[in-house]
Amino acid sequence: QYRLPYRLSTQLLADLPGLTVSPGAVTKQIRRMSHWLEGEYDRLQVFLRCAPAVHMDETTWRVNGINQWLWTLLDDQHTLFHVDKSRGQKVVQKLLGEVFGGVLVSDFYCGYSKLSARKQKCLVHLLRELKETSIKSPAFAKGSFCRRLKRLLKEMLLLKKNKPDMEVQEYQRRGKQMEGRLKELAQQRWEEPHADRLAARLRKHEKELTVFLWEDAVDGTNNAAERALRPAVVMRKITGGSRSERGARATAVLMSVLRTARQQNRPLFETIRTLLMNAWAGKNPGLLTDILVDSS
Numbered sequence: 001q002y003r004l005p006y007r008l009s010t011q012l013l014a015d016l017p018g019l020t021v022s023p024g025a026v027t028k029q030i031r032r033m034s035h036w037l038e039g040e041y042d043r044l045q046v047f048l049r050c051a052p053a054v055h056m057d058e059t060t061w062r063v064n065g066i067n068q069w070l071w072t073l074l075d076d077q078h079t080l081f082h083v084d085k086s087r088g089q090k091v092v093q094k095l096l097g098e099v100f101g102g103v104l105v106s107d108f109y110c111g112y113s114k115l116s117a118r119k120q121k122c123l124v125h126l127l128r129e130l131k132e133t134s135i136k137s138p139a140f141a142k143g144s145f146c147r148r149l150k151r152l153l154k155e156m157l158l159l160k161k162n163k164p165d166m167e168v169q170e171y172q173r174r175g176k177q178m179e180g181r182l183k184e185l186a187q188q189r190w191e192e193p194h195a196d197r198l199a200a201r202l203r204k205h206e207k208e209l210t211v212f213l214w215e216d217a218v219d220g221t222n223n224a225a226e227r228a229l230r231p232a233v234v235m236r237k238i239t240g241g242s243r244s245e246r247g248a249r250a251t252a253v254l255m256s257v258l259r260t261a262r263q264q265n266r267p268l269f270e271t272i273r274t275l276l277m278n279a280w281a282g283k284n285p286g287l288l289t290d291i292l293v294d295s296s
Helices: 006-015 023-036 038-049 089-096 123-136 138-142 144-161 168-187 193-204 223-239 245-263 268-280
Strands: 053-063 066-074 079-084 103-106 118-121
Touching: 023 038, 023 245, 023 268, 038 066, 038 079, 038 089, 038 245, 038 268, 053 089, 053 223, 053 245, 066 089, 066 223, 079 089, 079 245, 103 223, 118 123, 123 138, 123 144, 123 193, 138 144, 144 168, 144 193, 168 193, 245 268
Parallel strands: 053 103, 103 118
Antiparallel strands: 053 066, 066 079
16 A cells, blocks of 8 residues: 555664564565465456456566566455456456356457457546547547547436436437447548547457446446556556566565455454464455445
8 A cells, every 4th residue: 555665664674663573584485475365366266257347457577577467356345456468358257267158348459359258448548539639630629520529428327327327218218329429430431540440349259338328237438447447557656666586576466465355344453363363274265355344
């Protein structure tokens, strides 16, 4: 949570509790803890593979000075981090398994495209691209495609937000109407090159842009995954990443367990202590997946 390098962590322990610990000892203890928490980590992955909807994203992570990738897979109560040398499709399949039956929410990165599961693409990414392209191309910004798609995407997200307060028939009517407007934008040929390029993307992902309107568990954005990665990005800038493959694995395990505990509003110290005592006693893992606390 505090994203301190090991050397500053040892200094903090010396200044506050008065403990003298070397950076090497901190590293060793983190690896030991991650080993004891491996069962809970594996259980998180199995649980997320059975979730009705998951978010997924990735960012760079340096291991011994070499760029690798930090992946995250999560729902609203559980988060899994994974460090891998690859950014390819095989990592997506490794994390989700071969028979994932839920909906995968992601950006438009091609590494997610070959997964056979249903998908929901992030509408915020489309909105960002509309904004960035408008800055680069005044002609695109003035065109009707940009204006109409921007308005439609915002209306779709607002419709889902207002769903609990709407009559079912009215919601379905407006949802179908919006799907029709989206299809119309996609099928039309546009003279402006950027508009024609984005229309082609709408056609390619036609069935992956409105799933969230009809599935309560599915979000229309991938903001959850981006928020999950943000602290890791800050930590990467401060620490430079991991010094070894073992260290990267330990980091992924501990970040997964800690963030999941926070998602469930669990007290961190008590949760880690319980997990470690369970591991030492040879008990089966599952505290973070079998028994959910009240998150209200």
